[in-house]
Amino acid sequence: MTERITKSMAKNIYYGGGTFALLIFIALTFDTVHQIPERSNEVNMTENVVAGKKLWENYNCVGCHTIIGEGAYYAPELMNVFNRRGASDEVTFKAYMQGWMAAQPLAVPDRRKMPQFNLSNEEVDSLSDFLIWTSKVNANDWPPTIEG
Incomplete structure (x- = not known):
């Protein structure tokens, strides 16, 4: 009793398979978009955090460091540097x-030598605020170890 698949x-x-895959894709996309506001820590984003992010980009920190796993692996991961070096205390x-x-x-x-950027105290505080803010983003327990 051999059956053959017809056209x-x-x-x-x-x-049917394409429709099923499309429905799964739409459901997962909706679920992801629904989770973004609660996982992103967007409500705590201040002007100082934005200024710190601009410094991060202007000085190409991602050229050496990683943050939330993205960037170069030359220097340490900085997503959890607030917990590592500041003991979760902002001051x-x-x-x-x-x-x-x-x-x-x-x-x-x-x-490895990190360059001297000659940042002002306000710029360092902005960069610090950005790193503090980043440490509070829900990144599914990334990085896997406290040392990054």
Whole structure:
């Protein structure tokens, strides 16, 4: 008892499967778009965060660092630097960032050197606010380790 697939059966499989895949795609797209506002931390975006993001882009920080897994892997992931270096305390983190940025480039042998950008205190605070904001984005437990 061998059955053969007819042209009309193949057409039905093709159209039925295509329609099913399209419906799944639409449902997943709707679900993703529905989750964006609660996962993006958009409500906490201030002018200082936007200014920090502009600094991030203008100085091409992503050319060496990654953030939320995107960018170069030359220097550390910075999505969780607020938790790593600031112990989740904004005042501590901003003080750390002021000192860190002022101390660049470090004269440590066999260490990659970060350039001195000569940022003002306000610019470093804006960059700090951007990194603090980024640390609160829901990125599905990325990065996988605290050290990035």
